[in-house]
């Protein structure tokens with residue numbers, strides 16, 4: 517790999533190259549058939565697992581198959597369907613108002629750009645970036661708790677604010693790489709560099725990491 521004048525950028529590229537080797541094909545584990553379903557599923561995925569979301573969305577999208585249908589749903593009916601994912605009142609309100617807003621201002625068509633997406637009720641940069649990268653294949657970096665932790669541990673940012681981290685990562689990587697970053701960081705954060713006990717002793721990024729001995733080897 518050609519080096520640049522920026523050692524952090526060189527390291528960042530090596531990190532991604534290794535993560536691509538480990539996870540050649542990766543995408544969201546959320547089940548969806550169109551951008552609107554992914555938008556709603558991503559909102560529901562807050563504070564729960566993708567498996568939990570996937571266990572309720574078939575019923576949700578069967579009963580309310582379009583933004584127009586969900587915009588007109590009764591909140592208590594939707595709450596019953598997504599109850600098991602937690603924070604169900606807030607999530608119900610978010611997906612109904614997002615769908616109504618989408619109908620009112622975009623004719624029910626999910627916009628494929630960040631500026632418009634983040635104007636939708638209940639949609640922040642992280643959710644918008646997931647939809648852009650996954651449903652549209654557009655360059656976008658979603659910063660969740662795993663991306664935040666990994667980017668900090670690997671010295672790719674020294675910020676805590678997700679938007680600032682997103683901009684640091686944008687600086688370090690070519691635009692065409694952006695869509696492949698988040699899901700790989702997230703998976704690696706779950707598999708190896710987890711929050712409490714990162715598996716540094718068997719980490720394939722070990723010699724690229726400023727904290728190679730965060731957890732001592734067992735035994």
Ligand code: SF4
Nearest residue numbers: 709714716719725728
């Ligand atoms: S060496 Fe440890 S802290 Fe660094 S990326 Fe690997 S698991 Fe995370």
